Amino acid sequence: xxxxxxxxxxxxxxxxxxxxxxxxxxxxxxxxxxxxxxxxxxxxxxxxxxxxxxxxxxxxxxxxxxxxxxxxxxxxxxxxxxxxxxxxxxxxxxxxxxxxxxxxxxxxxxxxxxxx
Amino acid sequence: xxxxxxxxxxxxxxxxxxxxxxxxxxxxxxxxxxxxxxxxxxxxxxxxxxxxxxxxxxxxxxxxxxxxxxxxxxxxxxxxxxxxxxxxxxxxxxxxxxxxxxxxxxxxxxxx
Numbered sequence: 001x002x003x004x005x006x007x008x009x010x011x012x013x014x015x016x017x018x019x020x021x022x023x024x025x026x027x028x029x030x031x032x033x034x035x036x037x038x039x040x041x042x043x044x045x046x047x048x049x050x051x052x053x054x055x056x057x058x059x060x061x062x063x064x065x066x067x068x069x070x071x072x073x074x075x076x077x078x079x080x081x082x083x084x085x086x087x088x089x090x091x092x093x094x095x096x097x098x099x100x101x102x103x104x105x106x107x108x109x110x111x112x113x114x115x116x
Numbered sequence: 117x118x119x120x121x122x123x124x125x126x127x128x129x130x131x132x133x134x135x136x137x138x139x140x141x142x143x144x145x146x147x148x149x150x151x152x153x154x155x156x157x158x159x160x161x162x163x164x165x166x167x168x169x170x171x172x173x174x175x176x177x178x179x180x181x182x183x184x185x186x187x188x189x190x191x192x193x194x195x196x197x198x199x200x201x202x203x204x205x206x207x208x209x210x211x212x213x214x215x216x217x218x219x220x221x222x223x224x225x226x227x228x
Contacts (some may be wrong), residue, residue: 006159034215043206043220044160093159095216104150105216107159 002028002098006108013084013115021079021111023094030096033077034105035069038091050077084115118143120209122219129197130227137192137222139181139207147209149190150216151181154204163205166190177201202226 003026013019023033031052036044048064050056050071058064066088068080077096081088094108121140129135141147148167152160164175171183181192190207204223208216 004159009157041223043218046215049215091157095160104162104165107152107161109159110157112157 002026002096002106004030004094004096004106004108006094006111008111009109010112011114013113015085015115016083018080018082019084019113021081021092021094021113023077023079023096023108025075025096025098025106028096028098028106029074030077030098031074032097033071034095035067035077035079036093036095038093038110040091044093047079052077081113084113086115089113089115118145118147118209118211118217120207120217120219122207122222124222125220126223126225128225128227131199132196134195135193135197135201135224137205137207137224139190139192139219141188141190141207141209143188143209143211145211147211149181149183150208150210151175151179151190151192152206152208154206154221160206163192197224197226199226199228 005024007022033050035047038044047062048056048058050069052071056069071077093110095105098106119142123138150165151163153163154160164173166183174180179194204221206221207219210216
């Protein structure tokens, strides 16, 4: 089945540094990638939608200069958390539609970011 | 705009007992409905989906959900749960051309 490989699974960084999270579609082309953030015991909040070859679309309230999204190819999308702060600590998950709705949306395994 | 409501944040149930996780949606257009399961510190796995056709859909591990248009519901059921079913369950919807909208999730805890 379709797989979205997300790395790293866990990262701890110092305040003020930047962290890059990668999501790769392994056996299908992901022209679109959705990035979600999940707070503890909470649901998934859509942060942005990235499309290959164009600028990402950010949801209201999400700082695009802080959460840089790049969709450089049909199989790779990255989220960079810049100048990280402790309040950015969260679980980040990417998701790509696979062959439309027939196979649903394939999710990465998530990245647990802890900013200290 | 559409929304998905999961009324129960936590559902404890004894092993081998039946369970129902409730999901209601609101939308001005037709929607496609999904149930996802999330184990600790992992991504989401598709459990089952309703796109069209039969209103009763089943998963390979014994879960089923029924699309009820009149009640705008898509409740998830299992006749007999196992310890391994302990997880967070998310109901989600999309009209087909936008990202999934998720409910807040229901924590299913199976008690031995």
